[in-house]
Amino acid sequence: MSSRSSDQPRADVSRRQFLKRSSLAMAGAAAAEFPFVRTARAAAADMEVKIGLIGCGGRGTGAVLDALGAATKVIYPAAGYHTEDVAEGALIEKNDIKVVALADLFDDRLARCRQQLAKLGLNIPKEACFTGFDAYKQLLAVSEVNYVILATPPHFRPMHLKAAVEAGKHVFLEKPAAVDVPGVKIVMEAGQLARQKGLGIAAGTQRRHMQSYQEAIKRLRDGAVGEIVYARCYWNGGEIWVVERQPGWSDMEWQLRNWNYFTWLSGDHYLEQHVHNLDVMNWVLGSHPLRAVSAVGGRQVRTGPQHGHIFDHFAVEFEYPGGVRMFSQARQINGCDNLVEEAVVGTQGTSNCKNFIKPKMGDAWRFRGAEPNPYRQEHEDLIASIRSGSPINEAQAVAESTMTGILGREAAYSGKAVEWDEAMKSTRRLGPEKYEFGPYPTPDVAMPGRYQFS
Ligand SMILES: NC(=O)c1ccc[n+]([C@@H]2O[C@H](COP(=O)([O-])OP(=O)(O)OC[C@H]3O[C@@H](n4cnc5c(N)ncnc54)[C@H](O)[C@@H]3O)[C@@H](O)[C@H]2O)c1
Numbered sequence: 346m347s348s349r350s351s352d353q354p355r356a357d358v359s360r361r362q363f364l365k366r367s368s369l370a371m372a373g374a375a376a377a378e379f380p381f382v383r384t385a386r387a388a389a390a391d392m393e394v395k396i397g398l399i400g401c402g403g404r405g406t407g408a409v410l411d412a413l414g415a416a417t418k419v420i421y422p423a424a425g426y427h428t429e430d431v432a433e434g435a436l437i438e439k440n441d442i443k444v445v446a447l448a449d450l451f452d453d454r455l456a457r458c459r460q461q462l463a464k465l466g467l468n469i470p471k472e473a474c475f476t477g478f479d480a481y482k483q484l485l486a487v488s489e490v491n492y493v494i495l496a497t498p499p500h501f502r503p504m505h506l507k508a509a510v511e512a513g514k515h516v517f518l519e520k521p522a523a524v525d526v527p528g529v530k531i532v533m534e535a536g537q538l539a540r541q542k543g544l545g546i547a548a549g550t551q552r553r554h555m556q557s558y559q560e561a562i563k564r565l566r567d568g569a570v571g572e573i574v575y576a577r578c579y580w581n582g583g584e585i586w587v588v589e590r591q592p593g594w595s596d597m598e599w600q601l602r603n604w605n606y607f608t609w610l611s612g613d614h615y616l617e618q619h620v621h622n623l624d625v626m627n628w629v630l631g632s633h634p635l636r637a638v639s640a641v642g643g644r645q646v647r648t649g650p651q652h653g654h655i656f657d658h659f660a661v662e663f664e665y666p667g668g669v670r671m672f673s674q675a676r677q678i679n680g681c682d683n684l685v686e687e688a689v690v691g692t693q694g695t696s697n698c699k700n701f702i703k704p705k706m707g708d709a710w711r712f713r714g715a716e717p718n719p720y721r722q723e724h725e726d727l728i729a730s731i732r733s734g735s736p737i738n739e740a741q742a743v744a745e746s747t748m749t750g751i752l753g754r755e756a757a758y759s760g761k762a763v764e765w766d767e768a769m770k771s772t773r774r775l776g777p778e779k780y781e782f783g784p785y786p787t788p789d790v791a792m793p794g795r796y797q798f799s
Pocket residue numbers: 399400401402403404405426427448449450451454455477478480481496497498499501519520521549550551601602617
């Protein structure tokens with residue numbers, strides 16, 4: 346285990362400098378340069394992916410298995426942790442991908458992930474397993490790691506992404522990318538830095554890696570339903586799991602383990618879950634919204650202390666460029682009609698943005714292709730792009746979708762319209778100044794009309 350790694354960018358810069366020097370020294374001798382170009386391309390093409398996982402919970406474990414092409418068994422329980430374990434009889438498909446290091450805040454969560462990997466014969470040595478609030482720094486100092494998966498609660502994502510890019514690693518980051526505006530800006534900046542350094546970034550907004558969405562949205566952007574007049578999206582579902590407080594847990598430990606219910610950690614479910622749908626809306630409309638025009642929301646059914654202080658329902662109207670309206674709803678309440686989808690209505694037809702386009706005139710279009718597992722596809726796409734020498738970079742897109750969620754959440758919390766440009770000036774950072782276990786009271790529930798977004 347060596348110290349800090351910035352292998353890739355350093356190698357990149359020196360390669361570029363070397364080629365520049367070579368071409369100057371050997372002006373007119375282009376043939377002499379060829380072997381070096383070929384070597385550089387071959388290095389990327391042959392790159393062995395060496396994963397470091399930060400956040401070894403359900404999704405983090407699942408993301409590693411997806412990258413390896415190993416089948417998972419995913420359980421979203423009513424209570425306890427969400428798990429994505431190794432499925433019975435699973436095998437590793439991608440033998441050119443290694444798992445090198447693990448980092449988590451908690452020993453028990455890391456140990457479970459490590460046990461799962463051991464089922465596949467992957468034994469991560471203790472020296473490559475790091476715990477605590479600074480575990481990410483130790484993992485990023487492992488020079489062998491060249492591909493980092495970020496799967497902690499969203500609060501930590503900007504800090505982890507920035508550090509990973511600075512350390513010269515390619516990154517797969519789970520959604521959402523942040524919980525507040527300063528975090529969104531850090532993600533945008535890290536995306537730019539990654540581009541300069543030739544690093545790839547993919548986000549866990551996996552619809553972007555589904556062929557059905559890709560084909561439908563290409564058609565829609567090419568005018569398949571004429572001008573889009575309005576759009577709508579929903580994540581109306583049931584309650585999700587709760588991690589009950591155990592004796593001896595401080596406020597901080599409990600909030601970190603039961604993170605979905607605290608806005609500073611999850612961003613509220615409007616952002617944490619609905620970001621998938623908001624991301625599709627930004628993609629199909631080719632822009633982020635200009636403003637959240639009007640919003641309502643509250644906490645009516647899911648009101649126990651185990652539910653922290655987040656809302657259980659939201660409805661937001663956004664305005665996009667050209668006056669296009671987008672209506673969004675998100676609910677986590679049991680016993681209601683569930684609806685998870687996106688849709689657009691255009692001057693010449695309608696679509697679900699996914700696999701169906703119905704023009705006013707002519708035949709409907711349906712996506713009839715095979716749809717590979719998007720959780721695997723997002724890693725395949727990122728790794729293929731890195732190996733091709735043109736790494737994809739989804740930082741700006743996921744940052745804008747995250748910001749769209751923040752805009753809607755803040756409009757509902759405050760009961761006021763929120764402008765994108767004004768909101769982008771917010772310097773309010775959510776969460777404690779210092780990360781340490783101890784007292785940290787549950788924040789107040791936002792009361793529309795009284796709560797202020799600043
Ligand atoms: N793309 C998808 O469809 C999808 C599905 C589920 C979850 N997610 C996202 O994945 C992320 C993780 O969700 P999950 O359900 O796996 O949660 P989880 O609680 O199972 O896992 C989070 C892990 O991060 C660890 N952690 C917390 N703070 C940390 C820190 N500062 N440093 C290191 N480790 C830390 C926790 O101990 C835990 O092991 C979330 O952002 C969630 O929104 C995405």
